[in-house]
Amino acid sequence: MDTDVCRPGELTRADREAWSALQAAAAGQGLPELANPFLAPEFTVAVGQVRRDTRVAVVRGGGSTDTGSPAAFLPFQRSRFGVGRAVGLGLSDCQGMVAAPGFHCDGPGLLRACGLAVWEFDHLVSGPQPFAGYASGAFASPVIDVADGPEAFWSALRARSPNFTRRTLGKGRKLGREAGELVYVHDERDPRMLEVLRGWKSAQYRRTGRGDRFARPWIVELVDRLFHTRTDRFAGQLSVLYAGGRPVAAHFGLRSDRVLSTWFPAYDPAYGKYSPGLLLHLRMAEASAAQGLASVDMGRGAKAYKDALKSRELTVHEGWVTRRHPVALGRRMHRAPVRALRNAVVSRPELFGPADRLLKRLGSFRPKGRN
Template sequence: MGIDICEPGDLAAADLAAWAALQERAAREGAGQLANPFLSPEFTLAVGRVRRGVRVAVIREQGGREGAFEGFFPYQRSAFGVGRAVGLGLSDCQGVVHRPGFTCDARELLRACGLAVWEFDHLAAGPQPFARFASSAHASPVIDVAGGPRAFWDGLRERSPGFTRRTLSKERKLGREAGEVVYVHDERDPRVLRTLLAWKSAQYRRTGRSDRFARPWIVELVERLFHTSAGSCAGRLSVLYAGGRPVAAHFGLRSRTTLATWFPAYDPAFARYSPGLVLHLRLAEAAAAEGLRHVDMGRGDKRYKDALKSGDLTVYEGWAARRHPVALGHRARRAPVRALRHLVVSRPELFAPADRLLKRWGAMRSGGERTTRG
């Protein structure tokens, strides 16, 4: 096995084509998670243009540039050999994109990449070199849309009849009271993208969360992906309009088989109509109509995901490490924080008060911002 390390921008056209071809083959042969757009070359290229330290291990059957492609491993590396999944905290699928039957010693791969440790939080299921280093497993809800729109609606009404009935009723009420409801599955107006990002920023602040879009590199990443259009990864802005006005929107990434949801938000002035839920129904229906297999809603417990999902994929969290002092230090620093977060999220008696506290803090912070601006 030969391993070449390069920056994403230095990958040859043949490398990029082989990477995309491995994703297509994985989808055909039952390893659909490897076809996720977060594992695409385009996502890694986009992150590499806005963040330092992004690298790709190109794994071949033999050494040199002549061997057959075995796999591609994108990662980010610090100066001290601490590795992270590309876009850690933003990416909903991570790992090695590889051919069927591929095997590799994880520590050998880390050594070739110059990594003491590699941290992941959405490792794809299946025969991944890093699977044995997983410390926890998590459900990632999906909607099966492979049967087309009619099968999607039939399945949803069977699984969640009350949810479906209430949401469609609210859509009709929105149309009566705010004007004609129109769903656009692939909106290309960048002004609407900016509206969505403003809604999402306000939502983060309102709920006491860190505002991702206060970081210019994340805004630039989303804008780059909005203009990306490839088979293995395309930016997809979907918008629900009422009376010609956007009331809910979502930006995600689409591969040939999967629509990965990412940033949904809505105008709080229309909250009583649940426009975000209406948007998700129409998004899944449109994904079914364009021949996709899954809408991957990403890891995390939400009531709307429970109502919409037809099943769950599994993703893993953990660290792959060599015996190295840098790896020990990184885990000692990160493990307590991660353990505390899991404890709070997994126990309702802790999560509910923590969530209320964050929302109160968000309301106080938003009120202070309005006073200062006034």
């Protein structure tokens, strides 16, 4: 097994096509989770354009009959001290290795080939990953199945969440009457609407006491690049719901040829009583079904609206793969307590409720400008 490590921009056209082909074939091989757009080469290439620490391990052999062809791709970020992170850690909703059927390798051995002492992940995809045995926690990632078309989507939603569906559609009709005709654009190409979405999302982060991701220039640039990235199998997709010609809710996410992965949803608080964010999600799922996608992946995290919309749940994992190395020990000692505390708070309602209210209260004291 030979491993070459390069910057994403240094991948050959043949290697990128091989990566895309492995993804495209995954569903037919019983690994539909690998079709997630966060695992596509386009996402890693975009991250590499805004972060110089991004690398890709191209593995040849390891079970492939043609030892010269790529058998697996592992994107990651690497510090100068050998600390590795899943590409986009803390931002990406699906991580792992994209590999050919029958591929196998040793996790620590792969780290050695990549020059890493440790590799950290928080959304590792399920399946035959070389890092599966190193997970320290498993978490639900709700999914809406849309493969059978729009009518089947609506029928299934009404069957499992009748009250939610009725209330939300009723609010949509009221919004149409009071604010003007509703128009949904599934793939909005006006970049001004992306800026509107960022403004709403930044305000939401501040309002709820969370750190503003769009205060980081590299994330702003990454989203801009992904918005303009379009191939046969990948696109950065902006969806907008308008009422009376005015945008009331928007979402920016990533789409492969099978999966729409939700990422940055937000809405205008002036229309909050109409639940425009929920209306947007319904339209997104319906349009994705009409588009021929298989699913909408709503990402890790417990939310009431996800419970109402979901058809099922995937499982993603967090943890570390380590070698016997002092850097790995130090990294784990630093990160493990923080993760354990966060997961304990999020998973226990009696802790999450007060913590969430405290963050919102602190957010109310923040200045209205960007962080």
